[in-house]
Amino acid sequence: MAQSVSPQAACPASAAPQSVPQPQYQDTEKDVMGFLEGFVHSFLQTVQPNALPKDLILNTLQDADRMQQLRPERLREFLVYDVGFLVCTAIGVLYIVLMPIVGFFLACCRCCGNCGGKMYQKQTSSTNCHRRSLYWTAFGTTSIILAGNVCMFISNKDITVSVDQSQVELNKTINNIQFFLTSVPQQIDKVVNESYRTVEEVSRNLDAIGPQLGKEIQEKFRGTLDPALQWVRLLDQETVNTSLQLSKLKSSVTQLQSSMNHLQDNFTAVKNRILQTLSMAECFGCTSKKPELEKLTLDTDLNIPSLSEFQSAMDEVNKTNLPSKIKEMEDYFGSIPQRVTDETKGIVQSSKKLLGDIKTQISQVTDDIPLSSLTNVLDFLGQLQSEMVKYTPEIERAEEIRSGVCLALCCLVLLVVVCYLLGLVLGPIGLSPKDDPTERSCTTDCGGTFLMMGAGFSFLFSWLFMIVVTLLFLLGGNAYTLICRPWNNGQLLELLATPGIIPGYDLGQSLGLKTNITIPDIYRDCKQNQPLWTTLHLYELINLDEVLNVSKYTEQIQQEFEKTVITLPSVTLLSPELKEQLSNFSSKASNLDSSVFTEKMKNVSNINLNTTADNLDLLAAAQPKNVIKKELINEARDLRQIQAEIETIIIPQLENLNSTIKSFGSVADKINGTVGEVLSNVGIAQDFLNTNTTQIVRTESRKFLGCQLGYFIVYADWANLTITQQVGRCGPVAGAVDSVDNILCSHVAESLNAFWFSLGWCMIFFIPGIIFSMKLAKYYRRMKHSDAFDDHLIMNPIPRAHTKFT
Numbered sequence: 071m072a073q074s075v076s077p078q079a080a081c082p083a084s085a086a087p088q089s090v091p092q093p094q095y096q097d098t099e100k101d102v103m104g105f106l107e108g109f110v111h112s113f114l115q116t117v118q119p120n121a122l123p124k125d126l127i128l129n130t131l132q133d134a135d136r137m138q139q140l141r142p143e144r145l146r147e148f149l150v151y152d153v154g155f156l157v158c159t160a161i162g163v164l165y166i167v168l169m170p171i172v173g174f175f176l177a178c179c180r181c182c183g184n185c186g187g188k189m190y191q192k193q194t195s196s197t198n199c200h201r202r203s204l205y206w207t208a209f210g211t212t213s214i215i216l217a218g219n220v221c222m223f224i225s226n227k228d229i230t231v232s233v234d235q236s237q238v239e240l241n242k243t244i245n246n247i248q249f250f251l252t253s254v255p256q257q258i259d260k261v262v263n264e265s266y267r268t269v270e271e272v273s274r275n276l277d278a279i280g281p282q283l284g285k286e287i288q289e290k291f292r293g294t295l296d297p298a299l300q301w302v303r304l305l306d307q308e309t310v311n312t313s314l315q316l317s318k319l320k321s322s323v324t325q326l327q328s329s330m331n332h333l334q335d336n337f338t339a340v341k342n343r344i345l346q347t348l349s350m351a352e353c354f355g356c357t358s359k360k361p362e363l364e365k366l367t368l369d370t371d372l373n374i375p376s377l378s379e380f381q382s383a384m385d386e387v388n389k390t391n392l393p394s395k396i397k398e399m400e401d402y403f404g405s406i407p408q409r410v411t412d413e414t415k416g417i418v419q420s421s422k423k424l425l426g427d428i429k430t431q432i433s434q435v436t437d438d439i440p441l442s443s444l445t446n447v448l449d450f451l452g453q454l455q456s457e458m459v460k461y462t463p464e465i466e467r468a469e470e471i472r473s474g475v476c477l478a479l480c481c482l483v484l485l486v487v488v489c490y491l492l493g494l495v496l497g498p499i500g501l502s503p504k505d506d507p508t509e510r511s512c513t514t515d516c517g518g519t520f521l522m523m524g525a526g527f528s529f530l531f532s533w534l535f536m537i538v539v540t541l542l543f544l545l546g547g548n549a550y551t552l553i554c555r556p557w558n559n560g561q562l563l564e565l566l567a568t569p570g571i572i573p574g575y576d577l578g579q580s581l582g583l584k585t586n587i588t589i590p591d592i593y594r595d596c597k598q599n600q601p602l603w604t605t606l607h608l609y610e611l612i613n614l615d616e617v618l619n620v621s622k623y624t625e626q627i628q629q630e631f632e633k634t635v636i637t638l639p640s641v642t643l644l645s646p647e648l649k650e651q652l653s654n655f656s657s658k659a660s661n662l663d664s665s666v667f668t669e670k671m672k673n674v675s676n677i678n679l680n681t682t683a684d685n686l687d688l689l690a691a692a693q694p695k696n697v698i699k700k701e702l703i704n705e706a707r708d709l710r711q712i713q714a715e716i717e718t719i720i721i722p723q724l725e726n727l728n729s730t731i732k733s734f735g736s737v738a739d740k741i742n743g744t745v746g747e748v749l750s751n752v753g754i755a756q757d758f759l760n761t762n763t764t765q766i767v768r769t770e771s772r773k774f775l776g777c778q779l780g781y782f783i784v785y786a787d788w789a790n791l792t793i794t795q796q797v798g799r800c801g802p803v804a805g806a807v808d809s810v811d812n813i814l815c816s817h818v819a820e821s822l823n824a825f826w827f828s829l830g831w832c833m834i835f836f837i838p839g840i841i842f843s844m845k846l847a848k849y850y851r852r853m854k855h856s857d858a859f860d861d862h863l864i865m866n867p868i869p870r871a872h873t874k875f876t
Contacts, residue, residue: 093252096246128568165532266429269426536830566588598801601797620782636771643756671728677713
């Protein structure tokens with residue numbers, strides 16, 4: 071039976087640990103592609119096809135770290151690496167130098183009447199064809215310059231938008247980093263506070279060990295004690311009902327016995343008088359009737375031995391006071407929780423002390439994790455934001471100046487384009503191909519003048535524009551080739567992964583790690599939103615299994631519980647004397663014979679004194695003497711009166727007694743079965759308590775302790791999983807780096823490159839624009855000297871000479 075006591079399937083449900091809260095970050099703008107990005111990248115790839123010079127950068131940094139001057143071979147390597155930029159810079163310098171010189175000499179040459187400066191145009195048959203060819207070539211060149219100018223306006227607007235958005239995006243990025251750095255200590259505190267909650271919950275359970283453990287012990291006892299108590303309660307109820315029915319039966323018997331005794335007295339007196347009358351000598355023919363009358367009797371004795379014995383057994387059972395036994399069993403059952411509380415006071419106090427040690431050990435995780443570094447970074451970010459706010463007005467003013475300068479450049483280029491377009495529009499409007507060049511209209515002449523103005527403005531501003539192009543090209547182009555492109559293709563990450571790339575910087579050593587951590591390693595892990603545990607190799611600093619291992623404390627608690635013996639007092643449900651009395655009570659109830667009542671009722675019902683009275687009337691009629699006759703008639707009347715009493719008084723009482731006996735019999739019949747069940751169930755319960763009490767208490771105590779220690783196992787698993795997989799997911803760090811790359815490269819650098827590329831595009835096409843516009847202008851300007859050409863001249867053939875040979 072002890073082996074049949076199985077432990078509970080599961081411990082009481084505990085509040086499940088909640089996941090650590092993850093901060094809500096602000097969305098930053100994703101990488102966007104500029105409208106000239108493909109052209110610019112293709113051009114810069116042509117200018118600088120070389121990969122990032124990793125070795126050259128490392129050697130230069132090492133020389134700088136040693137406080138050495140730049141070696142000539144290093145400078146030579148840099149020049150070889152940047153040969154594409156040097157060539158383009160040289161071309162720009164030549165442009166800057168030659169354009170004003172060429173313009174100056176061209177102006178001087180034209181002033182002297184050379185280089186097309188003479189206001190004379192020779193008319194030939196191909197003049198119109200040349201003019202049309204020059205017109206469409208100039209128109210195409212102007213269209214290309216106009217397209218470049220439009221790109222300048224757009225890129226200038228993009229730079230302004232990029233600068234404005236960069237401030238917003240940078241603030242979002244810094245806020246996200248601050249959210250991240252602030253959330254890490256909060257997440258660690260969440261893990262530690264969850265340990266406090268677990269300790270407090272176990273402590274509350276230990277304080278409530280009586281109700282909790284006692285309830286489980288009661289549940290194990292309930293299966294056998296409850297049926298026994300139920301049958302004892304039923305027996306008590308049936309005993310009360312039997313006592314009531316027995317009292318009612320005794321009252322009925324007493325009443326009937328009184329009536330029967332009175333009837334017996336009357337019958338005896340009448341019978342004696344009749345015998346006396348029949349014994350008289352004067353009574354004629356009476357002697358023969360006397361023996362018959364002497365046999366006439368009434369049985370009025372209602373004494374039943376089995377009923378008296380049952381009454382005695384009932385009295386003995388009532389003296390045992392079954393309700394007090396029931397109360398005693400209930401008190402024993404209900405006192406188990408308090409008994410458990412009293413027996414475990416010492417172990418509860420010592421266990422709560424060990425729980426305090428567990429709380430202290432787990433709280434050490436906050437000391438082991440270098441959270442002070444996060445505070446330093448937060449302070450730095452706060453200062454950075456303050457500096458940004460401080461310099462924002464200056465940046466805005468500088469941006470306004472830059473935007474104004476770039477807008478002026480765009481307008482100057484647009485001025486050239488407008489001059490060309492006006493020349494291309496006004497020139498053909500007033501032109502008549504048959505007119506003499508000296509007689510061209512004012513409209514046509516204005517068109518030629520605008521073309522010359524466009525060429526002049528080009529000479530005047532192009533070299534200045536080229537200075538801007540060269541400077542922005544060196545700045546934006548190198549920013550792209552040395553930073554943006556290596557970042558996108560991973561070469562910059564490889565460079566940063568090189569040990570010693572940043573002199574004096576060793577993140578692993580600063581954190582006290584055994585292994586070195588590179589910036590690319592951190593970026594790649596954060597790009598996958600990995601937790602700080604794996605990103606910073608915190609497992610080298612903290613033995614998390616040891617911190618969360620509370621087995622040394624739980625083992626002490628378990629040993630203390632094993633030493634503590636919870637002893638429940640022994641209890642005797644029913645004493646041997648009470649069991650014997652109940653057995654005797656059951657035996658008397660089964661031996662109760664109600665057939666005696668039935669037999670006596672049958673005998674009384676069969677009495678018929680009217681027959682004897684009729685015989686006395688016949689005998690009286692035969693008497694010669696009136697005295698005897700009268701005496702016999704009176705005695706016959708008395709017999710009929712007694713018979714009437716039997717029928718009107720005795721028989722109803724007998725019927726009432728019969729009904730009472732039947733009711734009593736139905737109650738008494740249950741007594742035997744109920745007593746048998748009581749003795750059987752109480753015996754089983756008594757054997758169960760005697761055999762299994764100690765084992766049940768030990769088993770339930772171990773199960774209760776196992777549940778409490780199981781809460782720590784659940785917490786340790788949750789804390790391990792949370793710290794190693796959820797705390798400090800550093801996706802915002804990689805997002806911040808990507809956001810900075812997006813700000814510097816996708817916004818500022820790309821817009822800047824698009825601007826100088828567009829401006830350079832215009833400068834390149836200024837050269838053919840100048841050539842074509844100056845040549846085309848001569849077809850529209852009014853000439854000072856005329857030149858006639860007759861397209862309808864008739865040529866007569868000259869006779870060929872013939873030589874004769876003789």
